[in-house]
Amino acid sequence: MELVGVADIAPTLSVRALKERGMPYAFFSALPENQNLFDEAEIPVSGMFADLISSVDIMLDATSAGIGAKNKVLYERHGKRAVFQGGEKDDVADVFFHGYANYEKGVGKQFLKLTSCNTTGLIRAVDCIDREVGVEKVAITIIRRVADPGDYHRGLTNALEVEPAPSHQAVDLMTIMPHVNATGILVHTPVTHGHIITVLITPIKSVSREDVISFLRGHLRIRMVKIADGFRGNASLFRYARDLGNPRGDMYEIAAWEESVVLSGKDIMFAINIPQEAVVTPENIDAIRAACSMQQSRLDGVARTNEYLGIGAWK
Incomplete structure (x- = not known):
């Protein structure tokens, strides 16, 4: 997997921190009318949100509840897969997904929604x-x-x-x-x-x-x-x-x-x-594996995620 880029609507503290770190990921503007804000903050922008969508195989949509459902229209238009955060309504996705509990149900599906x-x-x-x-x-x-x-x-x-x-x-x-x-x-x-x-x-x-x-x-x-x-x-x-x-x-x-x-x-x-800020990270990666049919079985998919993230290495 490769993280192609990240998108945001304004020069938030997270975006400013990325800039200070040398912008390790390509950054895309999700709100064209805010371009002047990025210019004033000297945030390098690699393109618009649509440019990012066209560059990926699957989107991880971590927007506020309700925004992901609106973004889904763009993903459908571009024929892209997407994983939505747990605050979205269940009907935004084909499968309400959890890596350990129902991995196989997500295999090959276009839209998955994670649990909170x-x-x-x-x-x-x-x-x-x-x-x-x-x-x-x-x-x-x-x-x-x-x-x-x-x-x-x-x-x-x-x-x-x-x-x-x-x-x-x-x-x-x-x-x-x-x-x-x-x-x-x-x-x-x-x-x-x-x-x-x-x-x-x-x-x-x-x-x-x-x-x-x-x-x-x-x-x-x-x-x-x-x-x-x-x-x-x-x-x-x-x-x-x-x-x-x-x-x-x-x-x-x-x-x-x-x-x-x-x-x-x-x-x-x-x-x-x-640990609310990190606990869903492994399941995000599980979801990518399932939606993109990288691994067909639960045990294979979650095991590869665990190995990649070093989970359980301390045991």
Whole structure:
């Protein structure tokens, strides 16, 4: 794969940072009437959005919700494939896609839509258990970061906010894994580095706590961590990623706390951390592989992505 270029509508901080880095990727303007803004900021522009579309095999559309649906018309006109971010409506794509849960359904399809960051990590964990012992139902509570780092539009708050149940993540999980009954509650919290989800699973087959830990530990996109080792919460994991030297402090894996794994009768409960800025990156690459028919099977596709990104190398 080759990243041909990136596009934006204005000289945002991200675009200005690219310029300061020597513009490592060709940059394209997605809004011609803003060309004067790029000129004033001395941002080199390689062409317009249509030029970028004509130069690629597949687009990764990370625009704000609703814009991707409008861009789809351009992709159709140029006969291009596209992957849309999780905030778009489901009908924008041929398949609501997750690399581990339904890879084969995306093979050869023109338009795929990814799941949100929370849903991506949640499905990794539920799918992991489901493939081992089967899952009857899931109940989740999401402690959700209120905004990404640097986003001021949410305001400065000192409050928690509860959304009506069920949360869209539970509904989305059922869309991709229709054999699982899921529900959930979401709570917004005034933090920026990561979400935490508590997961309550009713398995089809009885399972021990040790089995659950083993299942989660065996998944390359899940890190088993311990509170006793210093992983006390989302900030610990973000700092750990920075200390690893990961670009932007990104971590592609979700983390599951070993001490959180408990049984209640037949039910399994545990907590996972979702690094929202990076967690969907592997699934984006899975989606490219599927849509472009680079690999036909789930195991082959996700394995190549994991190897390319170095996921699981630490195990």
